[in-house]
């Protein structure tokens with residue numbers, strides 16, 4: 120029950136405004152709240168709460184009266200009643216106000232002057248105190264306690280000024296209006312970071328051996344004064360820091376600017392070499408196969424005043440991992456960087472100050488290991504900060520992510536050189552594969568030097584197949600497509616494979632012929648013996664009608680082999696190109712990606728291949744070339760050698776002389792065993 124008794128109790132704190140007391144007898148064992156008046160309103164926070172100090176007391180504050188002076192000291196007193204048989208009287212203490220003057224010399228320091236840096240700047244301060252009380256006759260001696268504090272506003276960092284003696288002390292104020300002073304020695308620290316903002320130095324006062332309550336129990340014989348509750352008991356004096364380099368206005372208006380560039384990092388001769396990444400539509404392109412990328416950051420302060428406490432703050436996305444910050448050895452300004460635990464926030468100190476017209480370049484090395492296939496781009500936020508005057512917007516450094524697949528294709532024809540031979544069957548007589556002509560296999564080896572494609576992209580080998588010549592006659596007849604090291608190769612269009620198989624009267628190749636496929640007539644190795652002759656090159660862009668055969672390489676891991684089995688259509692070559700000595704047929708093939716996200720591309724190197732098949736059209740040379748030239752040559756040499764050795768051997772043994780007519784028969788050289796007598 121709050122407010123059972125409400126009374127005007129006079130001006131207990133001697134501030135010129137009437138105060139009130141409110142009884143709350145049912146609050147615990149009863150309490151009385153004092154509220155001080157002020158201009159226009161009552162302070163709603165209780166200035167003091169009175170209680171009986173006894174738990175057995177009942178309904179303390181049931182009644183109360185104020186505005187009475189029981190001890191005739193001109194300070195008003197309050198009497199509080201209860202339902203126990205006691206009345207409590209509280210007396211007001213004298214209220215004093217202490218005024219402080221605080222002067223620091225010098226109150227300006229030129230931060231640029233070397234002298235200050237070398238022996239530090241000495242400061243001295245003088246604080247003087249007097250007190251006033253409500254009654255002019257009040258002339259008590261007051262014990263005052265004071266505390267100095269430097270840089271008291273920013274308590275987070277170490278104060279820029281050191282107090283050289285004890286920062287606390289006591290002194291006695293002998294009477295009302297009589298000033299007492301104390302002094303203090305201080306020093307500006309050499310390594311301060313904040314060279315711009317003023318340094319506040321404060322002195323706070325309190326009365327010694329005094330409670331903060333205005334009203335006190337009547338039992339207390341000595342009424343010690345109390346400090347005015349609403350008086351500011353801290354006085355602040357400031358030291359101004361002069362920055363000559365910021366002009367006559369002593370305001371540092373900096374002009375920090377930032378440029379960035381995504382680079383690749385290579386090491387050459389033990390030195391880091393940074394090269395700008397390729398750009399696409401203005402954005403840098405990151406290919407995650409790059410081991411390390413670097414973000415080159417250049418900060419300038421062209422024609423700006425010094426930029427104090429300048430920092431570059433780099434915020435990384437989850438996809439990029441911080442490794443370190445480097446600078447070239449020639450860099451004049453060194454930056455020093457700190458990183459948060461997660462490695463996502465890099466704070467680089469550029470200089471304090473970062474001077475007018477200064478420039479610094481540094482590289483934030485980043486690993487791309489956090490980039491996944493779903494990463495389309497990366498966005499690094501770059502924010503410059505300074506305590507100088509400049510509004511700086513953050514810079515968003517954006518780069519696209521493109522996965523580059525390292526696919527390559529190499530092709531060859533087996534055999535790569537053929538001759539038409541003797542038996543060229545007429546066009547109309549051909550009734551089976553065997554009769555078409557020489558069997559040729561086009562082999563395409565696809566290698567994947569990067570990550571396996573299985574999960575995210577399909578590569579396709581597209582072969583431009585020289586099916587017919589310009590007048591629509593068969594050139595190469597495709598019989599089947601086989602593959603190795605790849606799940607399956609569903610080439611399309613399927614009807615381009617053995618297109619005659621459904622024609623009536625057409626026969627599948629015999630078993631014997633299939634096995635003999637590899638024994639095709641080959642002139643490999645003989646080409647260089649042939650003199651320069653009349654020849655022609657047939658390709659899809661020149662003289663041939665081709666069909667595009669697309670072969671998706673499903674499940675390509677590190678490599679695959681694709682073989683196109685075909686027959687050379689001998690009849691067409693014999694009929695249409697007989698005037699030539701030989702001709703080259705070129706088969707083009709290239710790799711492409713199908714159904715892959717836009718951020719996946721192919722490395723442009725070795726994406727295509729040209730396979731050349733040389734056909735010798737001179738039919739009379741056919742039988743000769745069945746036996747390789749070097750075998751014939753070796754055989755002749757071997758025969759000659761054998762003959763020579765044989766002749767030499769015969770001569771050495773004298774066999775040639777023995778055959779002369781003067782040769783004597785060896786009749787008397789010993790008994791003839793056949794005519795010897797038998798011994799009995």
Ligand SMILES: [Ca+2]
Pocket residue numbers: 129130131132133134135136137138155156
């Ligand atoms: Ca008052």
Ligand SMILES: [Ca+2]
Pocket residue numbers: 187188189190191192193194195196210211
């Ligand atoms: Ca009194």
Ligand SMILES: [Ca+2]
Pocket residue numbers: 365366367368369370371372424
């Ligand atoms: Ca300025």
